Amino acid sequence: MAIIRLLLTLQPLLFGLGFLAPLAVQIITRTGLTPPFGLTPMLAGLLVGGTLGAIANLRGSWI
Amino acid sequence: MTVQLPVDTATLRAREKAIAEKYIGGTPWLMIAWGLGNFTLWLALWPLTLTGALPLWAGFIIACVCVTQSYLPSHDAQHDIIVPRSSRWHWLNELFGHIVIFPLGLPFRTARTTHLEHHRHANDPALDPDYNVHAPSAAAAIWKSLQNRQPRGAGSKRYGQILMALGTPDAKAAMIDAVLMNLFNLALLCGLAWSGYAIEAALLWWLPRQIAITYINFYLSWAPHHPATETGRYRETRAFRSIWGNIGSSGMQYHIIHHLYPNIRLNWTPAAFRELRPILEARGCELGGLKG
Numbered sequence: 001m002a003i004i005r006l007l008l009t010l011q012p013l014l015f016g017l018g019f020l021a022p023l024a025v026q027i028i029t030r031t032g033l034t035p036p037f038g039l040t041p042m043l044a045g046l047l048v049g050g051t052l053g054a055i056a057n058l059r060g061s062w063i
Numbered sequence: 064m065t066v067q068l069p070v071d072t073a074t075l076r077a078r079e080k081a082i083a084e085k086y087i088g089g090t091p092w093l094m095i096a097w098g099l100g101n102f103t104l105w106l107a108l109w110p111l112t113l114t115g116a117l118p119l120w121a122g123f124i125i126a127c128v129c130v131t132q133s134y135l136p137s138h139d140a141q142h143d144i145i146v147p148r149s150s151r152w153h154w155l156n157e158l159f160g161h162i163v164i165f166p167l168g169l170p171f172r173t174a175r176t177t178h179l180e181h182h183r184h185a186n187d188p189a190l191d192p193d194y195n196v197h198a199p200s201a202a203a204a205i206w207k208s209l210q211n212r213q214p215r216g217a218g219s220k221r222y223g224q225i226l227m228a229l230g231t232p233d234a235k236a237a238m239i240d241a242v243l244m245n246l247f248n249l250a251l252l253c254g255l256a257w258s259g260y261a262i263e264a265a266l267l268w269w270l271p272r273q274i275a276i277t278y279i280n281f282y283l284s285w286a287p288h289h290p291a292t293e294t295g296r297y298r299e300t301r302a303f304r305s306i307w308g309n310i311g312s313s314g315m316q317y318h319i320i321h322h323l324y325p326n327i328r329l330n331w332t333p334a335a336f337r338e339l340r341p342i343l344e345a346r347g348c349e350l351g352g353l354k355g
Binding site: 004007008011012014015018019021022023025026027030056057060061062063 | 209210213214215216242245246249252253256257259261262264265269
């Protein structure tokens with residue numbers, strides 16, 4: 001029960017890292033974009049997804 | 064031709080019931096074909112787009128339609144229209160309800176329990192599970208739909224609060240289904256994304272689902288109840304004319320018939336409305352100038 005509650009509480013962060021991050025990676029790769037500061041597509045994707053997810057988790061909203 | 068109506072309410076009710084009963088019963092083959100065909104088409108989009116047989120942009124457009132249209136066949140199952148409770152084949156009604164709503168990511172039992180509460184308490188600010196969709200204008204309703212589904216949005220909490228307050232075995236099952244489905248959807252999306260199909264998952268499921276929820280909140284909840292200030296059998300919902308017509312509004316122009324007689328199948332509500340119209344007028348229903 002505690003694990004389920006934790007998963008539900010962290011859902012936006014999990015969505016950010018679990019879905020938005022690989023989505024960003026695949027968009028970067030398919031469009032041939034070059035991430036700034038020499039970041040690899042994977043690192044850039046994790047940064048984008050993780051940051052958006054963490055903000056949504058803290059604010060309780062994506063918008 | 065002017066229809067002369069009896070004035071006493073008991074006779075009006077008896078006539079109303081006699082007309083409605085003509086539209087109740089039988090096997091709703093159109094709804095069955097719609098539900099199963101729609102679900103199969105949505106499933107087929109995955110191999111078709113992954114193999115390149117269908118461009119992803121076309122898959123996205125079709126997926127938006129499929130996910131949006133996955134609710135209403137299940138809605139008929141929520142009211143036991145597919146196979147009635149009295150039949151030994153009622154389990155087919157339940158199976159159908161569970162399967163066809165899958166693209167929307169909403170568990171059947173959660174949808175049914177909250178929807179039946181909506182029927183019992185339509186427009187009641189405290190007890191109607193769908194009350195949060197109400198807003199003063201169409202644009203405000205769309206914005207509210209987006210706000211409601213945020214992680215700490217009012218809509219996200221409301222179904223849970225109402226189910227907790229109900230506390231019945233059905234409500235508890237609906238709660239468990241909602242939590243499990245929520246986590247299952249997340250796991251499936253993440254699994255697809257990390258397997259290299261994030262863009263496909265986004266365009267065939269996640270984004271169509273967001274569009275579908277907005278459409279459903281707007282046309283199935285907000286529009287037929289707007290302004291949602293009255294309660295009672297003949298005033299809690301209304302008929303209205305949609306700029307997209309009856310198909311574009313998923314049959315919701317005749318939602319008043321559904322609230323009066325929830326076991327009339329969706330595709331027969333227009334005919335029932337045309338026949339019941341004089342009685343609805345006599346009852347003071349809001350018909351929005353809809354002639355039939």
